[in-house]
Structures are given as structure tokens and as C-alpha cells.
Amino acid sequence: MVKQIRLAAHFPGVNNTTVWSDPAAGSHIDFESFRHFARTAERGRFDFLFLAEGLRLREQGGQLYDLDVVGRPDTFAVLAALAAVTDRIGLAGTINSTFNEPYEVARQFASLDHLSDGRAAWNVVTSWDAFTGENFRRGGFLPKEQRYGRARSFLDAASVLFDSWRDGGAFAVRDEHFDVEGRFGLPRTPQGRPVIIQAGDSPEGRDFAAAKADAIFSRHAGAEAGKAFYADVKGRLPAHGRAPEDLVILPAATFVLGDSDAEARERAREVRAQQVSPQTAIKLLEHVWNRDLSDLDPDGPLPQDDPVVDGGTIAPGRASVRMYRDPLATAREWRELSRARGLSVRELMIEVTAEQTFVGSPETVATSINDLVQQDAADGFVLVPHITPGGFDEFVDRVVPLLQERGVFRTEYAGTTLREHLGLKPLG
Known part of the structure; x- marks a missing residue:
């Protein structure tokens, strides 16, 4: 049976993949940027648009991290405005379960689902670092090992609120994390609740997704790693009484x-060079060495000394710092790669941080996407352009029609809600 491909459009910001310096790059505050992005994705019949969320401006060496977006509007404000200028595309927002309250978040998502006629989605994320928590009343109170416990309780509590209209809005939730009681002021929404998305890759995160989520983001976009992740997560579903679909x-x-493929490869090299400027290369290297490297030549060799592994971190709150769980091993690996290929600091950072997933002609990219989906390495992809807001224009104009011709991607939306777009069963 031929699988239908799912596609989502990610409006980037909290990363270094976007080429801010390109003349085509637009504002992350001006609503026109979001409108253009959303309307393009909807023209391409994408399942949903996705917004990430940063709860604190991140720092490095005590200074604001210069690759992050400063001043992007609140997620709910943007999605509510987009609901008015789109008709079918889903609207997904990242909202934290560590520092918010179930009643507040349930009310916001129920409002968005009503305003959009059933297109809301909630990317449930956790946060455990005290750096982010300093912005909140309970700053840093939650140990890392408890974050998924609170997330489960938070989602369960929100689900009680979404369903409470059957009982006149009355609700009561009492567990180790919450003690709330009252009446929910909104009727049941078109979807029953927002589509639930989760992005954890740890064993706890995979179990959480298997038990609670409708969709899971993954960083495993290649064939081998994708198939392994896909089989693992889908294999966890029966234990929770759920089916693969x-x-x-x-x-x-x-x-x-x-x-052509050759032209795309050349463009990809140019994009990677834009993404990792000399200054950016040093900042990224500091994530592993965990000390100030501003005096290092980005066109020279790696530092001779080892990373600093004791004490705090040069970049509090940076997820990329936590990715390198063994900085000493990472440093050894990078030194070996640098020596073997004669790479400078900047060339190494380009090599290890900025390679694109799909590079080629429209035909090549369409084939690659379809092959991975049909091989059960994925059900689809959350696509991240390197330019906003116009980064999807070419993909929608040149790749989507090829997928449609193959019969693996919709030519029109069949339903009105995001659950219908994703092929999920309606809620009872």
C-alpha cells in the first residue's frame, strides 16, 4: 500500500540554520512574514505550520547569543492572527509544560481550536534548566528526572479540562503536581482537543510520545537512523493500547x-558557508570547549587544550550544549576529522553542524522524500527552510507538484481539521 506523505512547515528562529544575512531574509516581528509563510505552506497543501518557542534569550559568555531571534511575538498571538488569514492548514505552537499552568494553556488552545475551526496543535515540551526557570515564579525548582512526570500530569490535567464541558465545565485534578478545581469556560472544541505533538528523543520521551502524542518530531531524517527510530517508537504503541496509525x-x-543536482550541491555549499560565519564557528566550538575562544583564529586549527568539563556552562540554556554529553570524546573525534581532512575550525564546524537533508533537483528531492516515507523511515517531514519568509516558495512550486503526480501527496484538503489532515481517528 502506498503511504501518503505528511508535510509540515517550520518557521525557524531558535537555531543557527537560518541565513539572517541573506538579502531575501525578512523580519521575525512583521506579521507579513508569518502571513506569507503560512499562505505559501497552505498553497502547497501542507498539513500544518509549526512555531518553536524560546522562553529566554540565551547567552554565551555572559552576552546574548547573537544567532537567536530577539523580539519574536508570542506564539498564541501569531497563531490566532494566522487563523484569520488561512483556511485549512494546521496551526501548531510550542508551549512549555514546566512553567505554565494547565487551565491557562487549555483555555488558550481551546480558543485557538475554536477560532481556527479545528486546526490547533500543541507541541508539548519540557524544561529543566534553572537558567530558563529564572524568568518564572518556580524558576529551576524541577529536577531534570521529574520533567516528563510533570508533562504527563500537565497533559492529563489539560485533557480533563478539554473534556469537562460534558459535565457542565466542572473539573477537579489532584495529583503530585496539581491541585485545581473549578469550571472550564469554553465548550468542547471542533477537534475535542488540539493535536498533541512531542519532540523527545530519550527513552522517556519516546515512551511519552507512544502514550500521549499524535505526532512526534525526530532528528533522525536519514534512512538507517530513521528506520530504527520509526520501528522503536511504533513498537512502543501496543503497550499503551494504540495502533501504528x-x-x-x-x-x-x-x-x-x-x-540540477550539481547546481543544488553548489548552492548547498554556499548556504552552509552563510550559516557558519567565522564568528559563528567560534561560538559553536565554544559549546564543546566550554570556555572563551574569541582569540582563536577560525581559519586555523582546533585548540590544543581539552574542553572544560567542570563547573557551569558557557552557554546556559543551550540545547546544543547538552547534546555533547562527552565533550572530551567529541573533541578527540573532531581533532581526528580535522587532521585527516585538513579542516580549519570554520571548515570543521560547517562539516559537523550544517549539512542539509535533501539536496538536489526537484525530481531528486521528491524521490528522496517519497523513498524514505515508503521505506518506513518516516511518515513525512517537518521542513525547515534556510530563508524566511520566502524559503518555501520554490519547494511548493517545484517539488510538491511532483509528489502530487506520484499520488503520494494531496492535491486538495479532504477535511477541515488538522486531525483529518494527518489521518488520525476522531476523538470520542
């Missing part, structure tokens, strides 16, 4: 197009 797996993926 109850959870959609969507790796994040970047792309670069060209009239």
Missing part, C-alpha cells in the same frame, strides 16, 4: 534545490 513520525529536515 495513531502516531505520525515527522523528522525535521532541511533542503536546497537547484535546476
Whole structure:
């Protein structure tokens, strides 16, 4: 049976993949940027648009991290405004379960689902670092090992609120994390509740997704790693009384197009060079060495000394710092790669941080996406352009029609809600 491909459009910001310096790059505050992005994705019949959320401006060496967006509007404000200028595309927002309250979040998502006629989605994330928590009343109170416990309780509590209209809005939730009681002021929404998305990759995160989520983001976009992740997460579903079709797996993926594969490869090299400037290369290297490297030549060799592994971190709150769980091993690996290929600091950082997922002509990219989905390496992809807001224009104009011709992607929306777009069963 031929699988239908699911596609989502990610409006980036909290990363270094976007080429801010490109003349085509637009504002992350001006609503026109969000409108253009959303309308393009809807024209391409994408399942949903996705917004990430940063709860604190991140720092490095005591200074604001210069690759992050400063001043992007609140997620709910943007999605509510987009509901008025789109008709079918889903609207997904990242909202934290560590520092918010169930009643507040349930009310906001129920409002969005009503305003959009059933297109809301909630990317449930956790946070455990005290750096982010300092912005909140309970700053840093939650140990890392408890974050998924609170997330489960938070989602369960919100679900009680979403369903409470059957009992006149009355609700009561009492567990180790919450003690709330009252009446929910909104009727049941078109979807019953927002589509639930989750992005954890740890064993706890995978179990959480298998038990609670409708879709899971993954960083495993390649064939081998994708198949392993897909089989693992789908294999966890029966233990929770769920079927494989109850959870959609969507790796994040970047792309670069060209009239030919050779042209696309050349454009990809140019994009990687833009993404990792000399200054950025040093900042990224500091994530592993965990000390100030501003005096290091980005066109020279790696530092001779080892990373600093004791004490705090040069970049509190940076997820990329936590990715390198063994900085000493990472440093050894990078030194070996640098020596073997004669790479400078900047060339190494380009090599290890900025390679695109899909590079080629429209035909090549369409084939690659379809092959991975049909091989059960994914159900689709959350695509991340390197330019906003116009980064999807070429993909929608040149790749989507090829997928439609193959009969693996919709030519029109069949339903009105996001659950229908994703092929999920309606809630009871």
C-alpha cells in the first residue's frame, strides 16, 4: 500500500540554520512574514505550520547569543492572527509544560481550536534548566528526572479540562503536581482537543510520545537512523493500547534545490558557508570547549587544550550544549576529522553542524522524500527552510507538484481539521 506523505512547515528562529544575512531574509516581528509563510505552506497543501518557542534569550559568555531571534511575538498571538488569514492548514505552537499552568494553556488552545475551526496543535515540551526557570515564579525548582512526570500530569490535567464541558465545565485534578478545581469556560472544541505533538528523543520521551502524542518530531531524517527510530517508537504503541496509525513520525529536515543536482550541491555549499560565519564557528566550538575562544583564529586549527568539563556552562540554556554529553570524546573525534581532512575550525564546524537533508533537483528531492516515507523511515517531514519568509516558495512550486503526480501527496484538503489532515481517528 502506498503511504501518503505528511508535510509540515517550520518557521525557524531558535537555531543557527537560518541565513539572517541573506538579502531575501525578512523580519521575525512583521506579521507579513508569518502571513506569507503560512499562505505559501497552505498553497502547497501542507498539513500544518509549526512555531518553536524560546522562553529566554540565551547567552554565551555572559552576552546574548547573537544567532537567536530577539523580539519574536508570542506564539498564541501569531497563531490566532494566522487563523484569520488561512483556511485549512494546521496551526501548531510550542508551549512549555514546566512553567505554565494547565487551565491557562487549555483555555488558550481551546480558543485557538475554536477560532481556527479545528486546526490547533500543541507541541508539548519540557524544561529543566534553572537558567530558563529564572524568568518564572518556580524558576529551576524541577529536577531534570521529574520533567516528563510533570508533562504527563500537565497533559492529563489539560485533557480533563478539554473534556469537562460534558459535565457542565466542572473539573477537579489532584495529583503530585496539581491541585485545581473549578469550571472550564469554553465548550468542547471542533477537534475535542488540539493535536498533541512531542519532540523527545530519550527513552522517556519516546515512551511519552507512544502514550500521549499524535505526532512526534525526530532528528533522525536519514534512512538507517530513521528506520530504527520509526520501528522503536511504533513498537512502543501496543503497550499503551494504540495502533501504528495513531502516531505520525515527522523528522525535521532541511533542503536546497537547484535546476540540477550539481547546481543544488553548489548552492548547498554556499548556504552552509552563510550559516557558519567565522564568528559563528567560534561560538559553536565554544559549546564543546566550554570556555572563551574569541582569540582563536577560525581559519586555523582546533585548540590544543581539552574542553572544560567542570563547573557551569558557557552557554546556559543551550540545547546544543547538552547534546555533547562527552565533550572530551567529541573533541578527540573532531581533532581526528580535522587532521585527516585538513579542516580549519570554520571548515570543521560547517562539516559537523550544517549539512542539509535533501539536496538536489526537484525530481531528486521528491524521490528522496517519497523513498524514505515508503521505506518506513518516516511518515513525512517537518521542513525547515534556510530563508524566511520566502524559503518555501520554490519547494511548493517545484517539488510538491511532483509528489502530487506520484499520488503520494494531496492535491486538495479532504477535511477541515488538522486531525483529518494527518489521518488520525476522531476523538470520542
